[in-house]
Amino acid sequence: MTADGEPKSLSEITRDMGLNMSDVAAFSGLDESTIFRLWDNTGWLDRVSGRSLQSLMSSVPGIAEYSMAHAIRKRRDVLVNDLHGEGLTVDMSVLERSDVPQQHLLNALEAALHIVRGEATQKTSSFIARFWGREQDRALSAVYSPDPENGLLADPRPLFESSIDLAPRLNRKTYSFHSILALNILTHQVSKVTGAPETDLGFEVPGRQSAFMMRGVVMGSLIGSNDIELAERYRRELDSTPVYAALEEWSFPTYTRDGRISSDFTLPSSLSLRNTATEVLREIAEYNDAYVYYLVSTYIPLALQRDPAFGGKLTELIRAVESRGADCRDKRIRQTCNTLVRQLKGIA
Incomplete structure (x- = not known):
């Protein structure tokens, strides 16, 4: 993708380097007929095989960088549109200038999408549980943050409400490690923003689950209050x-x-x-x-x-x-x- 988001054909990527179709074929070891089919197609990344792409990435400068930017931008656009459909607007300027890796931020936006859709499934628990970690937590915190300078969402309040609604429904009577982590993460993020333990999150579950969830509430509340x-x-x-x-x-x-x-x-x-x-x-x-x-x-x-x-x-x-x-x-x-x-x- 270019800086303004427009796709580039293979010929456009290689033009500034003075490489023609035969050069790219020779350096990559691919048949010239393969390069010909991709050459002027701005959607070439969706058509190229994995093995051919590896050959191009390892032999032609700019291909690897473009491929990553393309994949990130494509996923970003889908998530931004889906979140908009759920009433959440992503602040693109915050997203683009953040020092958190874009992949982590997109994962966090996907988590927000699961939450705001109220998807109380084991898949959702498993996905949210992956945010137990320093860098992942930074990304998710940016999604929940109400700070207009650093928050990824223009108005995250619907996400707070959805999180409070979803948390009890993620609670399962049977032991689930991912559910325990997910509950901790949700309660931590909400209490960090609200600055006080949410009574709506105060349901009782015996043992590790309630204890770990309460730790999330306490840590978030300490930071917030x-x-x-x-x-x-x-x-x-x-x-x-x-x-x-x-x-x-x-x-x-x-x-x-x-x-x-x-x-x-x-x-x-x-x-x-x-x-x-x-x-x-x-x-x-x-x-x-x-x-x-x-x-x-x-x-x-x-x-x-x-x-x-x-x-x-x-x-x-x-x-x-x-x-x-x-x-x-x-x-x-x-x-x-x-x-x-x-x-x-x-x-x-």
């Missing part, structure tokens, strides 16, 4: 409820891919939290005080039990906690940061 008391209540809940502590310990390493996403919510006995450490350091610097309090009072002490070296970043962690603690107005947060720093210096 800066509620320190909520962080403290969550800490106390972890102290008294083993399933919460187990899920909390599992969440960060799998989200950052330090550990494998496992349906039994277990981690290997030996695990270096390298990616987790990088993510936690970023969050200490960027997130609000309530979320930082959750990190220093709840997650980091738990992580140190799993990996006392904290992914080889103890020194950076000490500096980050010291610096952030000094900037916090809340006395409880400052004291918790100071206590953690003393503990970390004893390890380092």
